[in-house]
Amino acid sequence: MATADNKLEKDMVHLARVALSGRPQDVMALLHRFAKGYRDNAPDMATALALLLRESPTRASPLRRQTEAVLPVDIDTRFHLLRIEEHPALDHEPVYSGSVKAALDALVAERKGIESLQKAGLEPSRTVLFTGAPGVGKTLAARWLARELNRPLLILDLAAVMSSYLGRTGTNLRHVLDYAKTLDCVLLLDELDAIAKRRDDRGEIGELKRLVTVLIQQIDDWPSTGLLVSATNHPDLLDPAIWRRFDLALEFPLPDRDAIHAYLMSALAPLSTQTESWARVLTIALEGQSFSDIDRELKSVRRKAALLGEPLDDHLVGLVNGKSGSKNDRIALAAELVSAGVLSQRAAHEVTGVARETIRARTAKKPSGKISGRGRDG
Known part of the structure; x- marks a missing residue:
């Protein structure tokens, strides 16, 4: 018990020293530490401190007003930190x-x-x-x-x-x-x-x-x-x-296909007349990229469409051109382009390099309305 009393005495002296230094934020940090450290030996005090800390540091309270400080700046440049x-x-x-x-x-x-x-x-x-x-x-x-x-x-x-x-x-x-x-x-x-x-x-x-x-x-x-x-x-x-x-x-993690599809649906909804179709296609084409990479590519084609005064749908195929990947990925992308109704078999062949016969065979047995191709764990 004497050891606990000695600890409490030392902590109170330390608290007084910090309080007299005029650093309210350090007082609050110390009280938080006490509220945790005295749960076993002085549970009533610990509970009272926790309640005080919860109720007092609000923006409208006197304690909050006392802790307001000038936004910190670098002493040399005077830039805000x-x-x-x-x-x-x-x-x-x-x-x-x-x-x-x-x-x-x-x-x-x-x-x-x-x-x-x-x-x-x-x-x-x-x-x-x-x-x-x-x-x-x-x-x-x-x-x-x-x-x-x-x-x-x-x-x-x-x-x-x-x-x-x-x-x-x-x-x-x-x-x-x-x-x-x-x-x-x-x-x-x-x-x-x-x-x-x-x-x-x-x-x-x-x-x-x-x-x-x-x-x-x-x-x-x-x-x-x-x-x-x-x-x-x-x-x-x-x-x-x-x-x-x-x-x-x-x-x-990098976004998986479900996350990419949800993001594209949200991003394309106010911009495209074929939101669902393009979201399905671009989910495959943009797999493996981060959200910021996808956003950057979307903005690039949006700028091009705006400068030419043309519908965005006419330029979204640009996000598919040049996309490499495995053979199965390219086949899945070509099939989705056709199944979603955004390109003909001939156009899908020209964009992806997949033979029209392969596209025809894949689309003939592919269920509609589903995102095809290999998934990615995310």
Whole structure:
């Protein structure tokens, strides 16, 4: 018991010291730690702290007003270190695989059911790591989370944080994270591998290695009032200690055929008179690409059609021309072009190089209305 009393005494002195330093965000982080650390020895105090933290840090409360701070800037360039989207907007609704969608929905459910979690002595996930190839929807997912939670989205401007004076890079990073801790927000740290590389990488100098230590400390102290989202295209470059700090690691695969079809249906609906037909064809032609690659190709043919003043449907075949792949893939694509009614057998032969006899034989026994060809695991 004496040991527990000594710990409480030391913690209270530490809390007083932090409070007198004038850093409200550090006080909140410390109280969060106490609310978790004293659940066994002082459950009443832990519950009271959890309730206080849940009720007090709202934007309208005095505590919230006290923690408002000036948007952090780089001391040399005076550039803002964060981009803020107060009300995140999406160009289109995201389309994800079942496992990714379920994980994102669970993050939202945890925040909306926080009272139930706290009654059970639990907290919602505070930190999450998104991994996956460029263009698979990691940034879009962060924006979607912020919109669903009705929170502002803060995006770290990595170029601004990385000061030419390396000693100040760590300071910039602390300023950004300390600022974000004072807000009920979603903070996105994109390209995390640039500041969280393995500390055994001999190619990195000491200051960049120290950034990893700064980041680890900040992640450990992240309050449950906010959600820290980090994203990387190169998870293999991350320091192993960083991986262990995140409550959830979520991998975003390349979209499978169902996801591509759903995306194309949404994107083409206001643009094409043959939405379903072209969605079926392009699902096969664009398989293996990321959402951003597909979006870029669609915009390219849209610009061409707009400049010529012609219907988009007349130019969508351009997305099929030159697509390679296995022989079976090309046969499936040729058959779909004919079955969907967008090209004749002759035109499908010219676009894909598949013999008309093969197309005729394939379309004669192919059920209508289904996406044919080899699927891709996503």
